[in-house]
Amino acid sequence: MPYASLRDFMARLESAGKLVRVKTPVSTALEMTEIQTRLLAEQGPAVLFENVTMADGRPSPIPVLVNLFGTVERVAWGMDREPHQLREIGETLAFLKQPEPPGGWREALEMLPLLKTVLAMKPKTVSRAPCQEIVLTGDDIDLGRLPIQGCWPGEPAPLITWPLIVTKGPGDTREDGYNLGIYRMQVTGRNTTLMRWLKHRGGAQHYRRWVKEKGAALPAAAVIGADPGTILAAVTPVPDTLSEYQFAGLLRGRKVELVDCKTIPLKVPAQAEIVIEGHVMLDEFGDEGPYGDHTGYYNSVESFPVFRVVRSPCDRSRSIFRPSPGDRPMSPRCSAKP
Numbered sequence: 001m002p003y004a005s006l007r008d009f010m011a012r013l014e015s016a017g018k019l020v021r022v023k024t025p026v027s028t029a030l031e032m033t034e035i036q037t038r039l040l041a042e043q044g045p046a047v048l049f050e051n052v053t054m055a056d057g058r059p060s061p062i063p064v065l066v067n068l069f070g071t072v073e074r075v076a077w078g079m080d081r082e083p084h085q086l087r088e089i090g091e092t093l094a095f096l097k098q099p100e101p102p103g104g105w106r107e108a109l110e111m112l113p114l115l116k117t118v119l120a121m122k123p124k125t126v127s128r129a130p131c132q133e134i135v136l137t138g139d140d141i142d143l144g145r146l147p148i149q150g151c152w153p154g155e156p157a158p159l160i161t162w163p164l165i166v167t168k169g170p171g172d173t174r175e176d177g178y179n180l181g182i183y184r185m186q187v188t189g190r191n192t193t194l195m196r197w198l199k200h201r202g203g204a205q206h207y208r209r210w211v212k213e214k215g216a217a218l219p220a221a222a223v224i225g226a227d228p229g230t231i232l233a234a235v236t237p238v239p240d241t242l243s244e245y246q247f248a249g250l251l252r253g254r255k256v257e258l259v260d261c262k263t264i265p266l267k268v269p270a271q272a273e274i275v276i277e278g279h280v281m282l283d284e285f286g287d288e289g290p291y292g293d294h295t296g297y298y299n300s301v302e303s304f305p306v307f308r309v310v311r312s313p314c315d316r317s318r319s320i321f322r323p324s325p326g327d328r329p330m331s332p333r334c335s336a337k338p
């Protein structure tokens with residue numbers, strides 16, 4: 001049965017011995033990320049830290065889940081498949097990316113069941129959602145309440161590392177349809193972060209068109225803790241012809257349930273744990289970084305637009321990338337050997 005939520009997926013992982021709960025207090029400042037680095041290197045389990053200590057020593061009422069997709073097996077399971085079935089997903093994606101049926105009509109006819117499934121996976125909108133059980137507004141908004149990690153020594157501020165950023169463009173064209181992307185967010189205040197989307201990303205393109213056509217800030221939502229299929233769809237290069245929510249339905253084998261945001265004209269995954277609603281500002285920018293990256297280097301500092309929160313329903317391998325000029329090697333978090 002496909003997973004309706006992250007909690008469903010965690011239950012499956014736990015019953016298979018692939019998720020471990022840690023009750024010992026662990027700090028968001030460098031400790032969690034060091035543990036994750038070691039877990040990832042040894043293909044360890046996902047971990048739910050249940051007693052989280054914030055950087056200032058306060059206990060956090062919110063637990064933190066790490067190393068969720070630390071093995072190929074867990075990535076496949078997140079799509080309700082086994083590792084040997086991942087190739088099929090690649091083939092499906094390649095087919096959907098073709099502007100014309102690749103091998104003529106015969107092949108296209110063979111793919112008809114797939115196309116029917118794609119059409120059947122349009123998301124559905126619900127009126128009540130777990131992610132809106134608790135809603136914080138006005139002076140209650142404080143990103144400092146969230147257990148946001150500090151990843152490497154010398155970084156300027158805590159970093160939201162895996163937010164699904166939801167945006168829409170200003171018009172009705174295909175490119176203006178829903179986009180989901182993961183863009184890291186440097187916390188800069190109680191209700192502000194930076195939005196570090198690289199220029200070619202879907203969200204950055206929406207922003208440019210929105211600013212040009214509407215001359216206003218772009219509505220955007222940061223979703224934390226969505227179901228695994230939706231999380232994985234956000235990092236998959238989905239063809240422009242398909243909404244990422246629809247593709248998430250295809251990956252999950254189950255329609256995505258969406259709910260209308262409270263303050264902005266966007267829909268977000270109803271089963272998510274945390275949704276932060278806001279705007280990416282027109283004329284406010286800040287220096288982002290330097291942050292340690294998967295390249296093993298601190299990125300150089302660059303300017304990115306400011307994201308202002310209006311409402312936060314809340315609570316509930318080695319890479320082959322190379323550093324860019326100006327990046328410097330990262331410092332060790334601690335001297336203890338694994």
Ligand SMILES: Cc1cc2nc3c(=O)[nH]c(=O)nc-3n(C[C@H](O)[C@H](O)[C@H](O)COP(=O)(O)O)c2cc1C
Nearest residue numbers: 180181182183184196197198201202203234235236
């Ligand atoms: C953990 C994680 C962090 C990421 N951080 C960023 C980021 O800070 N900026 C960025 O532009 N892309 C980042 N990416 C890559 C994009 O999320 C990814 O390429 C995505 O498919 C982009 O979607 P889009 O083309 O629809 O914008 C990150 C990916 C992951 C898995």
